[in-house]
Amino acid sequence: MTQTTTVLVIGGGATGVGIVRDLALRGIDATLVDRGGLASGTSGRSHGLLHSGARYAEADPNGAKECIEENRILREIAGECIRDSGGLFVELPEDDSAYFDSKLDACRDLGIPATELTGTEARERVADLSDTVQRAFAVPDGVVYPSRLVAAxxxxxxxxxxxxxxxxxxxxxxxxxxxxRRIQSVWVGGSVDDEIRAEIVVNATGAWAEHCAAMADVSVPMRPTKGVMVAVPYEGIEPVLNRCRPPADGDIIIPHDEQVILGTTSVAVDDPDEYATDAAEIELMFDECAAMVPALKGRSAVRPYWGVRPLYALDEDDRGTVDEGTGDARGISRDFTLLDHRADGVENFLTIVGGKLTTHRQMAAAVADQIADRLGVTTACRTAEQPLAAADDPAAIDALVDQFDARSPADEDVLTQPDHI
Ligand SMILES: Cc1cc2nc3c(=O)[nH]c(=O)nc-3n(C[C@H](O)[C@H](O)[C@H](O)COP(=O)(O)OP(=O)(O)OC[C@H]3O[C@@H](n4cnc5c(N)ncnc54)[C@H](O)[C@@H]3O)c2cc1C
Known part of the structure; x- marks a missing residue:
């Protein structure tokens, strides 16, 4: 028996759930399907930094502005999905002091609050910070718990x-x-095992967007890159720690309650489902992060995991971020792209790729605006003002995490355990 919906969203990461929430708040009928549990793609395998924008401030002011706007909005609407940790950018002797100065200036120009600290003042905030830290600045970075954010x-x-x-x-x-051409019907296996007909189909499958689009004979070239993260038992670090240097391996430490998450790397992969994972990548995280916090040396990883960035190849070409020689594909910009496949001859198909966990709501709003426009719906986006229903109740959010099978490696240490465990 065929099922029908106005909008079918494929992909239940942060972007996809953001889109169906936005549509639902505008009164538009929407159905989302994911091949696994929610957040089982990149969202639940990310580092979990709620960007203040400081990371991008000097090189990508637009991306940085998006981050600080969304950072402020998520703090208002996402309650216990966010941890208000603050963040420090720290300078070590081998780091370029001109880079520190230009980032600090850029933050101030963009309205990202940034307070300069001496090395001693920085160590008063984080006792275990290396003695070699010469200076730092504090920004409103935070921590996102992706399973909670997606489930809520x-x-x-x-x-x-x-x-x-x-x-x-x-x-x-x-x-x-x-x-x-139009997409007439979509065959959905697994728990649906049925055909779904929709007026509009949205491809929000992130790193898998190329494969999904190919089912409608549309080309969406992706250039996924993998990154490693390492969860380590460690207490006593409150702010996010960022090494103040151009983006490189192992330059961010994310604090959780009783663990820190070290990360990350960026290496091109051919297939987001099959890529090599190497113990040397884990070791590299300890080596690099121990430059900021020496006591990390000799600790053990309790949970190494990898995620794959949903980078759109044409944007990456524009930015020239891929070094063909080394295969290092770390772009400093993570802006998103919304593709209307009318340009490819398919009337009712959109793809959204790129972006960040931090900016997922803004990505979703862009998609929902376009859909509302097409459907003649004039209700404006309300997702920035309306808090998530369960946001202030961690137990209620974690019940949703279980309901949607959204437990993920990025934050499983902070989730309350289900009753049966
Ligand atoms: C190593 C790393 C670290 C990162 N750190 C940060 C960070 O600290 N802060 C930040 O803001 N951002 C970070 N990001 C970026 C961020 O995680 C992603 O941009 C974001 O999570 C992408 O969300 P998404 O919903 O677009 O994709 P996904 O979360 O990947 O969702 C796509 C979904 O589509 C589903 N799917 C695929 N194919 C099908 C199909 N055929 N049928 C049905 N479903 C399908 C998948 O199961 C998946 O759940 C990081 C990314 C990586 C890789």
Missing amino acids: TAGDAVEHGATIHTHAPVEAMATTNGED
């Missing part, structure tokens, strides 16, 4: 009328023939 957003979407199916992979799409 999904729960809010359902409360406002959206339908969400987990373990429901899109396996095929049927399109009409001729010049103005």
Whole structure:
């Protein structure tokens, strides 16, 4: 029996759930499917930095502005999905002091609050910080718990009328023939095991966007890059620690309650589902992060994990961020791209790629604005003002995490355990 919906969103990471929440709040009927649990893609395998924008300030002011705007909004609406840790950018003797100065100036120009500290003042905030830290500046970085953010957003979407199916992979799409093709139906396996017909189909599958688009004979070239993160038992670090140097391996330490998450790297991969993982990558995180916090040396990893960035190849080419020689593909900009596939001859198909966890709400709003426009719906976006329904109750959020099978390596140490464990 065929199911119908106005908008079908494929992919239940932060972007996809953000889109169905936004649509639901505008009264637009929407269904989301994910091949696994929610957050089982990149969102649940990210580092979990709620960017203040400082990381991008000097090189990508637009990206930095998006981050500080969304940072402020998520603090208002996302309650216990966010930890207000603050962040420090620290300078070590081998770091370029001109880089520190230009980043600090850029933050101030962009309105990102930034307070310069001496090395001693920085160590008063983080006792274990290296004696060699010469100076630092404090910014409003924070921590996002991705499983919670995705589950709470999904729960809010359902409360406002959206339908969400987990373990429901899109396996095929049927399109009409001729010049103005349309996606007529989408075959969804697993828990749905049925055909879904929608007026508009959204590809929010992140690093898997190329494969998903190919089912409608549309080309969306992706250039995914993997990054390693390492969870380590460690207490006593309150702010996020960023090494103040151009983005490099192992330059961020994210604090959780009783662990820190060290990361990360950026290496091009061919397939977001199959890539090599190497113990040397884990060791590298200890070596690099111990430059900021020497006591990390000799600690053990309790949970190494890898994630894959959903980078759109054409944007990366524009930015010239890939070093063909080394395969290092660390772009300093993570802006997003919304593709309307009318340009490719498919009338009712959109793809959203790139972006960050921090900016997922803004990405979702861009998609929902376009859909509302097409459907003639004039209700404005409300996601920036309306808090997520369960946001202030960690137990309620964690019940949603279990309901949507959203437990992920990025934050499983902070989630309350289900009753049966
Ligand atoms: C190493 C690393 C560190 C990062 N750190 C940060 C950070 O600190 N701060 C920050 O803001 N951002 C960070 N990011 C970026 C951020 O994690 C991503 O941009 C964001 O999570 C992408 O979300 P998404 O919803 O677009 O994609 P995803 O979360 O990958 O969601 C896509 C979903 O599509 C589903 N899917 C795929 N194919 C199908 C199919 N055929 N049918 C149904 N479903 C399908 C997948 O299961 C997946 O759940 C990091 C990324 C990486 C890789």
